[in-house]
Amino acid sequence: MYIKGNKTNGLTPIVSNWMEQVMDDEGLIKDLIDTYGSPVNLHHLDTFEKNIEDFRDVFESYDLNYQIYYARKANKSKSLVKKALASGIGVDTASYRELEQSLQLGGTGQSLVLTSAIKTREQFVKAIIAGVPVVIDNDDECQLANEIATELGKTAVVGIRISGFEVEGEKLYSRFGFDISEVQQFIDKYIGVGKKYEQLDISGLHFHLDGYSTKQRGKSLSDCIHLANELDENGHNISFIDIGGGILINYLESEREWTEFDKKLKKQVATGEGNLTFSNNGLGYELINGNVERSLKTYPYFNKLNGADFLREVLEFRDPRNNETNASRLKANNYQIRIEPGRSLLKQVGMTVARVAHRKKDAKGQWLVGLEMNMSQMMSSSEDFLLDPYLIYTDNNSEDAEVEVFFTGAYCLERDVLLKRKISLPRLPQIGDHVAFVNTAGYMMHFFETEAHLFNLSANLSFSDSVNLSVSDFIDDEKL
Ligand SMILES: *Cc1c(COP(=O)(O)O)cnc(C)c1O
Numbered sequence: 064m065y066i067k068g069n070k071t072n073g074l075t076p077i078v079s080n081w082m083e084q085v086m087d088d089e090g091l092i093k094d095l096i097d098t099y100g101s102p103v104n105l106h107h108l109d110t111f112e113k114n115i116e117d118f119r120d121v122f123e124s125y126d127l128n129y130q131i132y133y134a135r136k137a138n139k140s141k142s143l144v145k146k147a148l149a150s151g152i153g154v155d156t157a158s159y160r161e162l163e164q165s166l167q168l169g170g171t172g173q174s175l176v177l178t179s180a181i182k183t184r185e186q187f188v189k190a191i192i193a194g195v196p197v198v199i200d201n202d203d204e205c206q207l208a209n210e211i212a213t214e215l216g217k218t219a220v221v222g223i224r225i226s227g228f229e230v231e232g233e234k235l236y237s238r239f240g241f242d243i244s245e246v247q248q249f250i251d252k253y254i255g256v257g258k259k260y261e262q263l264d265i266s267g268l269h270f271h272l273d274g275y276s277t278k279q280r281g282k283s284l285s286d287c288i289h290l291a292n293e294l295d296e297n298g299h300n301i302s303f304i305d306i307g308g309g310i311l312i313n314y315l316e317s318e319r320e321w322t323e324f325d326k327k328l329k330k331q332v333a334t335g336e337g338n339l340t341f342s343n344n345g346l347g348y349e350l351i352n353g354n355v356e357r358s359l360k361t362y363p364y365f366n367k368l369n370g371a372d373f374l375r376e377v378l379e380f381r382d383p384r385n386n387e388t389n390a391s392r393l394k395a396n397n398y399q400i401r402i403e404p405g406r407s408l409l410k411q412v413g414m415t416v417a418r419v420a421h422r423k424k425d426a427k428g429q430w431l432v433g434l435e436m437n438m439s440q441m442m443s444s445s446e447d448f449l450l451d452p453y454l455i456y457t458d459n460n461s462e463d464a465e466v467e468v469f470f471t472g473a474y475c476l477e478r479d480v481l482l483k484r485k486i487s488l489p490r491l492p493q494i495g496d497h498v499a500f501v502n503t504a505g506y507m508m509h510f511f512e513t514e515a516h517l518f519n520l521s522a523n524l525s526f527s528d529s530v531n532l533s534v535s536d537f538i539d540d541e542k543l
Contacts, residue, residue, distance in 0.1 A: 064089075065455045065499070068486035074324055074364065075316040076450040076501050079411045081107045081528065085499075086453055092416055092497050093457075094534045099522035101435035102417035104508045105537070106138075106525040108146050114370075114408045115150050121371045125378060125390040128399040132176050134308050135161055137405030138413070139509040141543040142525035144168050147408075155308075155403040156195075159186050166193055168543075172220070176305070178269070178403070180239070187211045187219070196220040198269045198305070200239055205253065205260050212262035222267035222305060223250065225290070228283040235272065235279060247290060251297050265299055271307025271403065275363070277373055280306055281380020284389045288382075291398060304393070305401035310373050312410045314364040314450055314502055321365035324449070329355045340483045341469050346446040361445040370407060406505035413504025415441055415521070416455075419496045422468075429485075430468040432492055437473040438481060439513045440521050443506040447483040454488055455497040463489045470498060474515065 065086040122129035172194025226240035331337030347360030523540035
């Protein structure tokens with residue numbers, strides 16, 4: 064039997080049928096963990112494909128020339144790269160090994176892009192030989208790309224990363240990219256036939272913004288269309304504009320639960336009472352001179368505007384200069400619009416399941432439930448993963464006796480508490496029961512996973528819909 068933690072006052076995650084099917088099958092979960100160890104990461108390929116289709120539908124409804132690049136840094140699994148390529152979309156790579164592996168899995172100059180923050184000589188050589196477009200961040204990269212392209216007797220296809228867009232009177236700072244106010248002059252002066260960087264073929268413009276504002280993305284795209292027009296007039300041939308990732312997703316069933324949680328957390332920080340989180344952790348909120356200050360340092364788990372609708376808002380943004388939408392200007396100019404979604408293509412794709420190792424009561428009288436996993440196996444830049452977990456009980460006959468617990472992990476650190484929030488359960492789990500964390504594919508499973516203590520990295524398994532699932536339906540990513 065499976066049951067969500069926090070029957071009341073929780074943060075109820077959106078769950079998919081496949082997650083319910085797996086959680087409902089205690090035997091399957093036990094077999095998977097006996098076979099692959101704890102925790103296991105499960106990936107549902109049909110959901111990934113559905114997410115791709117949802118973005119496709121948006122672009123097709125505007126009749127746009129488009130391409131989607133799955134930002135694979137959000138999840139390491141090869142299975143998803145294969146699925147992306149098989150579905151006809153591209154893959155955004157951000158390191159040598161991401162690029163190399165994506166090429167081995169069938170990626171090509173047509174389907175891949177390289178956007179690494181730091182680009183080594185090896186990355187440029189690999190990309191230029193394969194004809195993979197490289198998104199250039201600065202003058203030194205132009206220099207290196209041009210040098211390597213010359214040595215190889217090739218042209219390097221590049222996009223230029225741009226930042227510093229002005230939105231509502233404020234300039235958006237970024238450590239990445241060329242500043243919008245100087246980039247046109249730079250490109251006109253240095254890039255192209257007969258110029259300093261003559262082995263570079265600038266075929267597109269690129270940006271990726273921090274945060275999740277559709278207005279900022281809309282304005283930045285609008286500015287890029289203008290810039291592309293001017294570059295075209297000066298003899299360049301801009302074919303694409305890539306607006307990066309950062310498309311919001313919604314993890315939670317209820318807005319009310321989200322706002323209630325925020326309220327209670329602030330109150331706990333203000334009063335020191337509430338016992339919502341381990342050691343009264345404020346998850347970013349702090350009491351300063353008697354006031355609750357700073358902000359929640361987590362992903363915004365509830366978002367009314369998300370996914371396809373978020374993308375539509377960016378495309379519907381109207382250029383203040385001529386009141387035309389981005390979509391209609393892209394179409395009129397026949398610029399290909401590109402996106403690089405990571406998290407949003409992984410919506411509802413993954414689940415992490417771990418085995419209960421022990422239960423203990425600490426000196427404060429709190430129940431700690433030790434799991435065979437560690438904090439790096441469910442960690443993003445968020446202070447906490449704000450979704451209620453699911454408990455999969457093996458013994459279904461015991462009487463209920465409600466208990467509040469914290470789930471703890473295998474690192475030798477005091478702070479390896481897997482969820483900072485206290486979770487109430489209908490009864491204390493037994494050793495060998497399982498805990499499932501849903502919707503973990505985007506950034507949670509892998510982004511910070513380490514081999515500290517020489518722990519094995521968790522197994523990554525992928526599967527497709529089937530009425531009766533057994534261990535053999537799950538493909539180990541190592542075998543791909
Ligand atoms: C991280 C990143 C992405 C993906 O961002 P998501 O928030 O996962 O959609 C896309 N492009 C670039 C350049 C990035 O750095």
